[in-house]
Amino acid sequence: MCIRIPKGGPMEQTGPHEMHGARQEQGVLRAIRELVFGAEDGLVSILGLVTGVAAGTTDSKMVLLAGVVGAVSGAISMAAGNYLGVKSHIEVLQRRLSEEAESIRRYPDHERVELINYYRERGLTSIEVQTIVPAVMRNQAFLMEEMAAHELGISPGELEAPASKAFWIFTAYIIAAVFPVLPYAFFSHYLAVRVSIAGTMIALFGVGAAKTVYTRRSWLKSGIEMLVIAMAAGLLGYLAGRIVHL
Ligand SMILES: [Zn+2]
Numbered sequence: 001m002c003i004r005i006p007k008g009g010p011m012e013q014t015g016p017h018e019m020h021g022a023r024q025e026q027g028v029l030r031a032i033r034e035l036v037f038g039a040e041d042g043l044v045s046i047l048g049l050v051t052g053v054a055a056g057t058t059d060s061k062m063v064l065l066a067g068v069v070g071a072v073s074g075a076i077s078m079a080a081g082n083y084l085g086v087k088s089h090i091e092v093l094q095r096r097l098s099e100e101a102e103s104i105r106r107y108p109d110h111e112r113v114e115l116i117n118y119y120r121e122r123g124l125t126s127i128e129v130q131t132i133v134p135a136v137m138r139n140q141a142f143l144m145e146e147m148a149a150h151e152l153g154i155s156p157g158e159l160e161a162p163a164s165k166a167f168w169i170f171t172a173y174i175i176a177a178v179f180p181v182l183p184y185a186f187f188s189h190y191l192a193v194r195v196s197i198a199g200t201m202i203a204l205f206g207v208g209a210a211k212t213v214y215t216r217r218s219w220l221k222s223g224i225e226m227l228v229i230a231m232a233a234g235l236l237g238y239l240a241g242r243i244v245h246l
Pocket of ligand 1: 100103111114147151
């Protein structure tokens with residue numbers, strides 16, 4: 001018999017199989033988050049850039065050039081910043097994990113008390129704790145996972161390779177930049193400005209709506225929110241371009 005436990009409950013991850021499934025789902029959600037993060041920034045900052053340049057010059061080649069250079073340098077800077085940030089975050093977590101492993105090795109009694117207190121706080125009875133704690137203490141890997149999650153608050157996904165996150169952000173940024181930039185390759189200047197803004201708005205709404213896969217908010221509100229923020233950014237870029245009119 002299989003007892004379904006409601007999501008978000010204290011024992012959401014019941015068996016090894018379900019635990020694996022839940023982790024895979026978390027991995028996919030994290031990948032979507034990196035994609036949204038990169039796309040959001042690519043759309044907003046490149047729309048601001050090209051609209052600003054387009055307000056300063058009617059030469060579409062200039063706008064295209066600025067857009068392409070901005071897209072590449074923006075994507076590199078976002079990916080590099082994310083890579084370094086995640087990497088140092090992981091280094092800190094790994095140091096704390098190795099300190100914890102050392103503590104488990106040197107002071108097992110202290111760690112046993114921690115575990116007992118933790119399970120008691122979670123509402124297990126003394127008898128249940130007496131059964132579980134020795135079993136966990138015998139299993140080094142399990143014990144480390146318990147300590148990482150409950151004492152240090154580290155989730156397994158936090159230790160994922162920083163390079164893959166940076167790659168997704170880079171890719172999403174470049175693809176997103178196509179929406180505001182590409183119209184300047186095909187349309188006359190004034191039409192290109194309109195198509196660029198309209199296309200970017202649609203893409204932004206889509207990204208805002210897609211975000212709800214992990215934020216679980218209303219897709220309509222999330223899409224509109226993204227649109228409003230981006231339009232404000234585009235307007236500021238445009239105004240900057242007007243001020244330094246060539
Ligand atoms: Zn501990």
